Amino acid sequence: MLKEILLQVEKPARYIGNEINMIIKKPEDTDIRFAFCFPDVYEVGMSHLGLQILYYFLNRREDTYCERVFAPWQDMEEKMRERHMPLFALETGDELKKFDFVGFTLQYEMSYTNVVNMLDLAGIPIWSKDRREEDPIIIAGGPCAYNPEPLADIVDMFYIGEGEVSYDELLDIYKENKKKGGTKNDFYEKALGVKGIYIPKYYDVEYNENGTIRSFMPNNEKAPSVIEKVIVKDMDSVFYPDKQMVPLIETVHDRVTLEVFRGCIRGCRFCQAGFVYRPVREKSTGRLTELADRLIENSGHEEISLISLSTGDYRGFKELAEKLTEKYARDNINISLPSLRIDAFSLELMEKVQAVRKSGLTFAPEAGTQRLRDVINKGITEKEILDGCKLAFDGGWTRVKLYFMTGLPTETDEDLMGIVHLSNAIVDKFFEIPKEERKGRPISVTVSSACFVPKPFTPFQWVAQSTVDEFRRKQRYVKTNINRKQVKYNYHEPELSSLEGVMARGDRRCAKLIVRAWELGARFDSWSELFNYDAWLQAFEDTGLSMEFYANRERSYDEILPWDHISIGIGKKFFIDEMERAKKGQITPNCRRQCAHCGAASFGGGVCFE
């Protein structure tokens, strides 16, 4: 039956598993079955490094079999529902109900309807309270778990932090409890003692009349009042897989990935990742070159990517990149270096690393004027950008991509105009080169502007997000003022960013909204061709929730935020100070230049002790 279905869907290899380096075990020889679910399509999920790490981390335990599950695309879902075929894991083809744990990784807010859909396709009750003893335990982690509340009534337990730290303890407790014939509740109560574990049902929320939170209290004496994130202290000794699954079809990032460090020294005030992964913890150059060799040997990939939030900030960056370039050039292996910052950027190195391919250069000024860049603490100047472009043009790069955000706090039309001016200045820089000395194709500048979404655990967590109409006006304003034919302007859909704004700072009541939107057909919301805004608008109406309350409302510093019971090691006071500095346009130096005493030093490692 599966074959007959697979012949009728797009990219059937999404559903067959069987990749190189896939782990094969006999489920009956293990004690714990863990279904690692990525709530998006196969090609996206398989490009995700966290999946590759946790897959091998969990499978290194003999008693555990971790398998993978992805969201079936629309065509497959249709066939599965027609035939009442339950959602299955790729390794064994077994349905999810047979598993002990069904774990979701929450990488972006707009995948929440897929979480609901996958549970439903698996025949597992959507609401945590409706699940019975024999249903799997639903656990979730990843960056969006730092505000777990919108999924708190759906997910049974959240894992706050990096997977390598507490999973062994958690699984040991589970196994022991299962052997003793303990119930799920027995397990949950024991799990309350595991660092980084948050179990929503042991906490009660009360609301004020104006809709804000009045109190958030544990209802079980073993439940900690604050759940602290767990992070790896020493990146060299922590487990890292020496192989990666090699998909049989092309994925979004079709290469092996080497994680260079975690965290970011920069402290851009809009960036959640920059705060929740603090402090910066690096791997040594020696460990990285050793891993690179093994990864390439075990995968046969033709490209290796050095990833982190800002790879140019790696202290051994030059040494590492040169070592790898020298080593791999003769084997026709490319090295890709995403997220290089223009100020840390060495063109000479790029020239070497990218060897033949002169692809476009990407800069992320994020804001159009120096004033606004100071507000968001994006420590980059117009001069740095223009100097970088000059060097790039001299080297033959002529395609420049610029990333901006609109709707940033304190933004005015002057700042929007700055986007136009900066783009024009780059074009002018190109034409300063005498005609006969210009290399490559004619200059092209692509400007992309995203809509700013305030995120929890950032200094901007209290600010009001622009409304859909405001975003539209801002985009039109930039668009009509762009007057050079070399500059192309792209912008994100504000409707999607507004919903993301709701989910990012949502509370427990938002689960109704997610489930209602799903009932009305919302799935794969981050895919523009499937995004169904009307379903969401209807869901707001049906549930009585307001987009404005969650997205477009400014919070006061003393309001209880839905994520206040989660701690990332950085206190509210630091974020308030940062917000106040932002209002005054004061920048905060990066971690290496001067410690800002954010609190991350309490983890006892990384950049705080370099």
Place this chain on the structure above:
Amino acid sequence: MNNNIKYRIEFSKTDKMIFIGHLDLLKLFQRTIKRAKLPIGYSWGYNPHQLITFAVPLPLGMSGVGEIMDIQLTHRMGCDEIKDKLNECLPEGILVLQVMELEFGDTSCAAAVAWGDYWVRLDKRYENFEAIINNVLEKKEIYIERTVKKKTKIVDIRPLIRNIWVDDTADVTEFSCNIATGSQGNLKPDALIGYIFSLMGETPNMFKTDILRGTLYTEEEGVLLPLCPGEKFM
């Protein structure tokens, strides 16, 4: 001057692996060859690629038990060693059956392939199927509509059919055929099945039809010779 040594590889593509297409299969072999550390030759030029040639792509959804590819190595290796190293690194569903060293100047498999055996298992039993096939084989010419690159042409497919055998013993209708395969002339089994069903006044259910490609042949003076003759492990 190219001093590479050429090898012909016969392999099967079955089970789950029928769901990956030709370009993905190429990528899979490229990576497998790297993992197996075979001294593969690379093309010269701006974007060097491994010297691998397939006889003829196998359509997605079809199984193959006599698929052929040629590779070039920079150093000589034993045929069994190549086979074992590849099989160690290949996923389940792709299996190298045999490897043979080619002589200098041998035609590449893509240029040589001319005919292929196919085995077809239909979705159910069709009465009088053998009579219909006999009728097909008796025809001197068979004109059907074929769409190539969005252009529809009327072509005679009779010269592209060497033989069809019906197996009437099973509870669903099965048949095998030997039909033109490759760049010199090609008849898709789907097209043949479509034509046969049009004679019966029915539409085939291709999602429930199993097709397996067997041996691929070259033709020399009217005689068919397997592209990779010899004992293969099955």
